[in-house]
Amino acid sequence: MRSEKAAGLDESIKNKADDRGPEWMNKLWKAREGDSAEPAENTPAESLMQAVPRDPKLSMLLMCAHQIRSPLASIQTALNAMRLGYVPGVSGKALEMIASLERKSEQLLNFINDLLNFGRLKSIEIDKEKEWVDLEELVSPILEDFFQRADKKHLQLYVHIEKPLPRIFGHSDGLRHLFYNLLDNAFQYTGEGGEVKFQLGADPSGQRIQGEVSDTGIGIPSECLPYIFDEFYRAPNVKKRGIEGSGLGLNIVQWVIHAHQGEIKVKSEEGRGTSFYFALPVGGPQGKKTREDEK
Ligand SMILES: Nc1ncnc2c1ncn2[C@@H]1O[C@H](COP(=O)(O)OP(=O)(O)OP(=O)(O)O)[C@@H](O)[C@H]1O
Ligand SMILES: [Mg+2]
Structure with a gap:
């Protein structure tokens, strides 16, 4: 974080x-x-x-x-x-x-x-502060920052956002932290020459946003996977490398996901990389969902 x-x-x-x-x-x-x-x-x-x-x-x-x-x-x-x-x-x-x-x-x-x-x-009482959020607009400045970071760190960042993406009834600040923390981890734990992938899209029903943040970094030891969303938890392979962190980022990610009634899963192999997959229901009162709908 x-x-x-x-x-x-x-x-x-x-x-x-x-x-x-x-x-x-x-x-x-x-x-x-x-x-x-x-x-x-x-x-x-x-x-x-x-x-x-x-x-x-x-x-x-x-x-x-x-x-x-x-x-x-x-x-x-x-x-x-x-x-x-x-x-x-x-x-x-x-x-x-x-x-x-x-x-x-x-x-x-x-x-x-x-x-x-x-x-x-x-x-934050997320439920009381939800609004219709355009995720593409929300992630755009975050991605701009990470493209710069990719240049500095000599990493490749691949982004794919499906269009039109339904709006989601959610908490802007919470969602910003969700995307930021997943990308921050991917960058933090992937060395020079590695790759980070960011994807967002809707499922066929248009009722859920699905996304993925993957990297080709150091990975998470399998025995550590059950703990990575716990407050202050940091796996030994990151501590051994002296990579700084507080162990709070993923706890926030999970909290935001749950506050939106979503799901998050992780797959990782030590030395090969990590992928986080998440799904967020569009939620909210029925109505305008995409920018196109509003025209
Ligand atoms: N993409 C990743 N690659 C490898 N390990 C990861 C990745 N994402 C998370 N982890 C592991 O999960 C732990 C918890 O992640 P989390 O983001 O909560 O904390 P952190 O990155 O250590 O610190 P911070 O609170 O500053 O983000 C990390 O310390 C690391 O061991
Ligand atoms: Mg982190």
Whole structure:
């Protein structure tokens, strides 16, 4: 869920996470504890309660993540200033250590940001925010980003989107994360010279969108397949290669799929590649489904 996020996606997430300052969190915490001594000013406790995950463990985790984020960002800024020579007397071995600390703090900050983004997404009540979504329009900026990433990483990205594609009654932001995370994994876990395929189409009834994201990457060991959708799970072959990640991307993917009453399956062979197949019902009230229908 990190590194080069799809166009607009990362910033929107970051901004939303930033909007929720520690004060907001404190109010929420108090509201959750039923502490009426300091009511949430101008914001009914009820709406605060609805805005974060109802799972108390996740809520606690996010609270901690939020508290860690600001001091960590300050530490990183200070280390950066030292490495760039703004602090006199730092040189030699100390400089090397500072560079290493800066990398570690960046990793930690990425993880904290991933956690906060995860919490924000999981707090969405998808059913209440569904609308008719044109998937081709939705994936287009994401794919543009990945074409650039393909160039940089010397990968081939093949895209096939059937037309006309029915609109789907879904949650735009959730669906963006679904496509982004599947593509991000395909890119993250496929080396130079590899191939990534992205396909979207409708089944013959026109009632379901079917898609596939495949790669020719490192694959997933068969014994790990049952766990890959679990929160924080990462297979040993990716850890061994030192590829960074939080183990949250596929959990979000599965959550979005389920919130749309869809299905997702994975096939993978270690050393040969991975394919994710998904299906999403068009859903929603009957009506206009394709751009052509609207003309
Ligand atoms: N296309 C893929 N190729 C190989 N392994 C994969 C692929 N997709 C997922 N995996 C495995 O599933 C695990 C979970 O994926 P997930 O996207 O949830 O987490 P992540 O990529 O490790 O971290 P992040 O939360 O930053 O996305 C990965 O760590 C990896 O072991
Ligand atoms: Mg991932």
